[in-house]
Amino acid sequence: MKAVKYLSLAFALVLVLTADGRAQGGRQYYSRYWQRKGGYYYRTYYYRPKATGSYRSHRVIYYPSRPRYYYYYNPYTRKYWGRYDRVAKGYSRLRPGDQSGRLADLEEANVFPSPGKMPEVPESKDGTQMAEPSDDLPPDESDTLGKGKMKDLMGGKEPPRQTYSGWCKPEGKRYYYCCYYCQPMSGGNYASHRCIYYPSQPRYIYYYNPARGSRKYWGRYDLQARGYSLLADKDKKGTLADIANEAFPKPAAMPPIPGSKDGICMAVPPRNLPE
Numbered sequence: 111m112k113a114v115k116y117l118s119l120a121f122a123l124v125l126v127l128t129a130d131g132r133a134q135g136g137r138q139y140y141s142r143y144w145q146r147k148g149g150y151y152y153r154t155y156y157y158r159p160k161a162t163g164s165y166r167s168h169r170v171i172y173y174p175s176r177p178r179y180y181y182y183y184n185p186y187t188r189k190y191w192g193r194y195d196r197v198a199k200g201y202s203r204l205r206p207g208d209q210s211g212r213l214a215d216l217e218e219a220n221v222f223p224s225p226g227k228m229p230e231v232p233e234s235k236d237g238t239q240m241a242e243p244s245d246d247l248p249p250d251e252s253d254t255l256g257k258g259k260m261k262d263l264m265g266g267k268e269p270p271r272q273t274y275s276g277w278c279k280p281e282g283k284r285y286y287y288c289c290y291y292c293q294p295m296s297g298g299n300y301a302s303h304r305c306i307y308y309p310s311q312p313r314y315i316y317y318y319n320p321a322r323g324s325r326k327y328w329g330r331y332d333l334q335a336r337g338y339s340l341l342a343d344k345d346k347k348g349t350l351a352d353i354a355n356e357a358f359p360k361p362a363a364m365p366p367i368p369g370s371k372d373g374i375c376m377a378v379p380p381r382n383l384p385e
Contacts, residue, residue: 137157138240139155140241141154141155142277142384143277143384144249144278144279145278146278146279146281151248152170152171155167155243159233159235160236161236168182168232169183172248174250177196177248177250178197179196180194184209190210197265199242200224200227201226202222202224204222208221246275247274248276250263254301255299255302257269260300269300271292272290273377274291274305275288277383279384285309288380289302289304289305292368292376293370294367294370295371301368301369302321303320304318304320307384309385312383312385317331327349327350330358335361338363338364339361339362340365341358364376
């Protein structure tokens with residue numbers, strides 16, 4: 111099997127307890143949104159080795175090139191120590207001698223055991239089992255996705271005509287986004303748009319088409335009015351600052367799925383905002 115070359119994450123995965131983490135509470139939990147760094151995404155898994163005490167954390171890493179798995183990385187040992195199979199709904203825990211800081215080494219050696227139940231909370235001694243990772247749709251920023259790739263992205267489930275990914279925050283940026291996937295033609299490939307949320311403008315979710323030949327904002331959803339403002343072609347721009355607020359029409363019903371001809375309207379965006 112040809113190894114996929116992944117860079118070691120040892121230098122990148124620094125333990126940081128965020129305000130999002132402190133707000134959750136409980137023995138264990140996962141952070142609310144994905145974070146993007148380079149070509150991968152990650153969430154933080156917070157846990158207490160004992161029922162009370164300080165939190166520690168590991169990283170749950172998602173590679174779009176391997177949509178079936180969430181890989182668990184220990185920043186204290188700087189090694190991958192297992193993976194969660196999103197299709198089989200089970201965990202493969204690596205033996206200590208098989209753990210490595212390079213995922214490519216693990217994939218080439220094919221050392222992951224068959225998936226089973228979740229392991230115990232790291233460093234715990236009371237038998238408490240780790241919670242399964244939340245399985246809201248992880249992001250994939252490809253302009254077009256085939257039905258097979260979309261099924262893999264959804265953890266083996268049959269994909270609907272349209273859906274949204276979970277929220278994601280690019281490292282170092284001041285906005286969040288999720289991906290809106292839709293089939294312009296039922297049964298065909300999926301197009302991918304971006305829904306962008308700026309905490310400085312908490313009333314709106316902006317829609318952006320990243321496909322070559324477009325790369326423009328084309329509308330926004332008003333969270334208060336619960337309606338959509340579809341821009342005229344002349345008002346669509348690649349930079350939000352270039353669009354006058356007056357160019358957005360009064361919020362109305364959701365428009366048809368982009369590029370479709372059967373009149374099916376878009377689904378409303380997710381309202382579980384990251385902040």
